[in-house]
Amino acid sequence: MVGTVISKKYSTYSILSDGVIYNASIRGTLKFKGHVYVGDEVSFTDSNYIIESVFPRHSLLKRPEISNVDQIVLVFSLVEPDFSYFLAFKYLTYANYNEIPAIIVLSKSDKDDKQVGEIKEIFNKLNIPTYVTSSKTSEGIEEVKTLLKGKKSVFVGQSGVGKSSLLNAINFNYDREIGEYSEALGRGKHKTKEVVLLPFENGYIADTPGFSSLDLNLSKLEIAHYFPGFEKLYLSCFYSNCLHQKEKDCKILLAVKEGIIPSIAYENYLKLLLEGDKY
Ligand SMILES: Nc1nc2c(ncn2[C@@H]2O[C@H](COP(=O)(O)OP(=O)(O)O)[C@@H](O)[C@H]2O)c(=O)[nH]1
Ligand SMILES: [Mg+2]
Numbered sequence: 315m316v317g318t319v320i321s322k323k324y325s326t327y328s329i330l331s332d333g334v335i336y337n338a339s340i341r342g343t344l345k346f347k348g349h350v351y352v353g354d355e356v357s358f359t360d361s362n363y364i365i366e367s368v369f370p371r372h373s374l375l376k377r378p379e380i381s382n383v384d385q386i387v388l389v390f391s392l393v394e395p396d397f398s399y400f401l402a403f404k405y406l407t408y409a410n411y412n413e414i415p416a417i418i419v420l421s422k423s424d425k426d427d428k429q430v431g432e433i434k435e436i437f438n439k440l441n442i443p444t445y446v447t448s449s450k451t452s453e454g455i456e457e458v459k460t461l462l463k464g465k466k467s468v469f470v471g472q473s474g475v476g477k478s479s480l481l482n483a484i485n486f487n488y489d490r491e492i493g494e495y496s497e498a499l500g501r502g503k504h505k506t507k508e509v510v511l512l513p514f515e516n517g518y519i520a521d522t523p524g525f526s527s528l529d530l531n532l533s534k535l536e537i538a539h540y541f542p543g544f545e546k547l548y549l550s551c552f553y554s555n556c557l558h559q560k561e562k563d564c565k566i567l568l569a570v571k572e573g574i575i576p577s578i579a580y581e582n583y584l585k586l587l588l589e590g591d592k593y
């Protein structure tokens with residue numbers, strides 16, 4: 315039989331196949347020795363549900379660990395926790411590096427939407443689709459549903475930003491457990507413990523535990539290539555290893571000067587560059 319791995323716990327893999335969920339395993343004695351990720355398309359035996367093989371993946375993310383994703387939905391709350399341009403640019407760089415399209419969903423607009431105009435303007439300039447939502451008032455939920463149809467999407471964001479709440483607003487049958495925001499911690503308490511794929515209109519949406527920090531593990535040069543808005547432009551810089559700081563004839567510096575790249579993006583680029591490993 316053939317199906318999609320929708321979750322895994324220890325050595326048990328839940329596989330959705332033709333509307334039925336099977337709990338399968340990997341047996342060491344079988345020929346198949348590779349790793350199985352949530353998101354994988356697999357074939358498994360129909361007698362005792364043993365995974366035999368994994369179909370080729372078109373993408374594989376390491377954090378969160380999930381395969382075959384078509385788009386990354388970066389969820390940022392406007393408040394609790396506060397919106398951070400730095401985190402947004404960092405995650406967009408990560409998505410670019412993995413060659414997976416990303417969209418931004420701003421959550422909790424019912425609490426505070428003062429910054430919405432500015433944030434949207436900046437990301438629209440960089441051609442990154444940005445949506446404004448509230449799980450409380452349902453603002454933006456229908457729009458988000460439209461862009462999830464027929465795709466495998468993964469919700470990524472700090473714990474407490476409202477990923478699970480958004481999923482419940484999309485379909486209350488998902489019944490995702492909601493955490494709470496802790497003033498003291500400055501973040502949410504983890505409620506979602508593992509990556510889970512939820513079927514949605516000919517596709518899937520993945521809920522993930524959220525992160526407190528992410529080491530990009532990219533070199534400075536990779537950051538200089540994959541930072542949002544830099545992707546094609548850097549190819550025209552005078553030096554092929556340009557880090558877009560003070561180099562001669564740098565196309566990124568020119569684009570910042572001309573306002574094509576917002577200065578806030580560039581400021582965060584310089585900050586992110588400090589986190590880059592050596593070349
Ligand atoms: N006011 C408001 N609170 C929200 C909204 N979405 C989530 N929350 C609250 O934020 C906290 C964390 O939500 P949760 O969905 O567990 O976040 P997750 O960790 O990203 O999955 C909970 O207390 C939710 O009630 C929203 O749109 N508006
Ligand atoms: Mg959650």
Ligand SMILES: [Zn+2]
Pocket residue numbers: 548551552556557558559561563564565566567
């Ligand atoms: Zn440059």
